[in-house]
Amino acid sequence: MKEHTVTIYDISEKAGVSIATVSRVLNNSSNVSENTRKKVLAAIKETGYTPNAFARGLGLNTMKTIGILTADSSDLYLAKAIYYFEEELRENGYDSLLCCTGYELKDKKAAIDLLISKKVDGIILVGSHFVYPDACDNKYIYGASEKVPVMLLNAEVEGDNIYCVSSDDHDSVYRATMKLVESGHKNVLYYYNTTSYSGHLKERGFRDAMKDAGIEVTERQFQFFDGSNEDIHGMSAQLEKAASAGLKFDAVIASDDTLALSAVKYAQAKGYNIPDDFSVIGYNNSMLTNCCDPEITSIDNKVETLCKHLTSILLGVLSGEEMPKKTVFKADIIEKGTTRLNKD
């Protein structure tokens, strides 16, 4: 049987102050009288309130620090997300400790353990590489959530003390694919380099759109690039190889802007006219889309908005507020020079 867990409500009652006041004490707000602060701290000690996320900010146990995990800090998108998290947290008086885990499950587990041993108040998992199709592999996330709130960016796991903020990757690729088809491209190649949770959503978006458009697709139209995410030349070469092997395609929709950029380079080397003979849509609307000529149409999944929103949910949770478990934003298709899409 589970013990009764002391909550912010118990402390509020015992100290004879409002929950908002307890929350202010817990957040070290200066807007609390010394007397009130003492009453609240006394109530916390008296109730044997075990150090949890709320108590940490008091310095009873540690400082206000959030642990951030990402698989690969050199990925443009993930690096940007980290940047926004750090900035938002700092502005709200929180420090952050980041672990770059790589892609191995055991290293992810070790990093979470490390951060928890360093007494962080919450954990943010940046990017969908932390969630596995086999639920057993996600136990480490549940384990962490028993100690501190766990926030997921662009991934989804259901559970107490777990909060997810994402962009609708299925919807955005679905819409982009439909628009490509409507603009006259029937032979669309889907070019991807990740099989992560959000990677699957994107791929399904493509499949579903082609199905709804009544266009049959073969497995060869799904090109998986297995090399480094900086190897533009290798990515172009793979498209060239697929074409040489007889695959016909007049448009590429990519799971990442690097792949889209390689498609532009491929098409230009072939002498194709972009966007009329050949169209390209990337993903993330990163600076890479502005690097070539023509610039690349790309899906903007609003990383800054997502990160700010996730941070505010985390801060709310840490203040004992009721916060939404799942928040989904809609992405925008930013049209530039590599497509000529029909307007909505």
Place this chain on the structure above:
Amino acid sequence: MKEHTVTIYDISEKAGVSIATVSRVLNNSSNVSENTRKKVLAAIKETGYTPNAFARGLGLNTMKTIGILTADSSDLYLAKAIYYFEEELRENGYDSLLCCTGYELKDKKAAIDLLISKKVDGIILVGSHFVYPDACDNKYIYGASEKVPVMLLNAEVEGDNIYCVSSDDHDSVYRATMKLVESGHKNVLYYYNTTSYSGHLKERGFRDAMKDAGIEVTERQFQFFDGSNEDIHGMSAQLEKAASAGLKFDAVIASDDTLALSAVKYAQAKGYNIPDDFSVIGYNNSMLTNCCDPEITSIDNKVETLCKHLTSILLGVLSGEEMPKKTVFKADIIEKGTTRLNKD
């Protein structure tokens, strides 16, 4: 008067084993018998060996963890450096905790304090933004070095327990500028976006080369871009504005590949022939250099080599070995399509 500090030598003597063996125990190497390990641990306890960098790996005080600081994790170069550090450290059994500090001195100080409070065994400062021209502002680095070894990537500070690994930024820009001049470009513009320590070295390299080539430069030839490091359009616009205001230039040498990329876009918009009418050299040889057509000649300062070398120096220091205080690598000029340089 300073107390006698217990060293690895004292422990070696007391335990009756070699320094190498003590070092193996300190590093939790599996290649030590349980008996020997016990003897060494006993000697450490007996001598009252105060927890320092060496002892930490034992779990006497904490785990094997290195603190990494960087100003901006979304910078391509810094993100890559972090990636290599994390990878190298993980392979050597060390965890890492990263703080992204932003550019404010107070936030850098707070992050170092935070990492030291989390009992890291060493600190790596990634990028030259941590070193200030006014020595007083570097006190926080000395403060940290009294507690743990401090490693600097691409920066230089002299002091006990401080180790610097860098690429010779002055030399590389000097050589690149000379080669541009020798290939027929007299009106070279220097385009930069940082006034960091390494930024100053690069600028001085340019100045010295022009001076040695007997070419007078005006201050207008030094264009400082003050905007976001992703704003390619803004960077191109600034060059366009300088040209409209009467500044003549037929080559750009840039402190960063993003600026070089914007110079390529500027020249192409003007209809200049690259590399004959207009040449461009970037810095870092990042993936951005492969994004446009022609691809960009760039200075490769070998971030991977630097990071691996710095990590091995840090691991040496933590094992009690004597390691070099200053290590300088020579950068390469990687010629691609935006120059036609004379061969050496």
